[in-house]
Amino acid sequence: MTGTTRAIDCTNCGAGLAVLGGGRVNTQVCGYCGASLDANDAYRVLKVWDGMERPSSPFGLGMTGAIDGVTFTVIGTLGQREVWGRQVWEWVDHQLFSPTHGYAWLTVEDGHCVLTRKLRDGPMHSFLTSAKVERAETPPRLSWKGTRYRYYATTNWETTYVEGEFNWRPERGRTGTTVTVMSDDPADGMLAFVEPVGGAEREIERSHLWPGAQAAFGVEAPVRVHGQHPLQDIKAAIGPMMIAWFAGLAVAAVALGFVVVAMQPDPQRLFSGSPQDLPPEIVFAVSDTTRPARVELFHDLRNAFAGYEVQLTAPDGTALADTYREISYYSGGSGEDSWSEGSRSQTLNFVPPMAGDYTLSVASESGGATSGAFRVTFREGRLNAFWLWAAAGLFGLCAAAIPFFGLAKRSARWKGSDWSSEG
Amino acid sequence: MNFGRLVIMALSLALLGGAAWASFTSYGLSMSRDVGVAAAARGASIRSGSIGVGGVGRLRVK
16 A cells, blocks of 8 residues: 555646656546646646546455455556447546555456556567567467467457556547457456557567456445356366266166166077978067067078068967068178178067967078078067167266367357468 | 256166066057957958068968
């Protein structure tokens, strides 16, 4: 804290003006008459800007606030504007002063507050100008202190309002260009290459979001934040806990799927041999009438077909099937040109109406292949693990998608970049 | 814990329960149209009508 506050009278209009800004202040602009006064020459009037309209800001001259234990005082206000086509962006830069840490900037745009400090050890050797950006075919990149920064935007600013004290000489109507770069980590902040028009000193600044600025300065009616700021660290709303939840559900679904598979009864082999050796009747026992059963005919055919008349009779003599199954399998080619069609097996799927001994008759039709191994199997009490596999896949996708969309949200920090690959 | 997250957790748990129920009750397993008491009772018209139906085997028209 400065301890004491001095005051002067405006040498143009006589209004009382507080002197807050320390020994490096060289310009004081009267908020009443718009006179720019030379602080190093008995507050001599340099210029007078009539009719300036004070921009809206929750911060005012003389307000104090602390960040990281350092107390800053608002000593100056600049209204800034950028016009591009029909779009107009307006923001307010407040110059801050700390007796122990010097000068800084507090920028307010759309309710977002940003603290900016001048870098004395910035990457001046790779100063990024708008001309360099325009010549670049890919977004310009640079490294500073081990961090990779990428081009974000170019701002062509114009000062529309000036009030208070400054450690430099601001002017209404002054223009310049600021090129900004960011890393992928919001904690690295934003580097700004500031190049005023007219040959004034070029500067490199570093900015960090200061969400608590309004509270720190005791703003009574805080301005609401609108939109997203590129320095915001946006995290996924659904975080690690939900990843663990969905991963846990996926594991549970897989475990249940294996339980279902383990509960599947083994198939009974009813016949195995040559089709010519098929007995007239095959009798097999059925005990589960609650779940589907399957009779499967398998014929190890190669580029051949075979037809079978199939009759199935229930224990009480009721005919369940008097039908036909054709098995055909053809293949050819090699490598990428290999092909195949047909299947070596056919099935009869049904829910047994009663328990007991069923009779199956499988007769090979003349004209079909008779070589190759042939077998008939029966499986009852079939379960369907498909739904659990599907659920496991869905839960796994959800678990994987959460970090993916989190990254996507973080990459959305760059959505305001003005880089165009066509440029 | 917010309400939306609870809803998502409840729905996903219900989905797991539904998948387990469907799997243990054999829901969705295909049935042959030409096998079973009802199919046999419908007789040859079903058999001829089923010719070429995929997955049930080609039926011979007598």
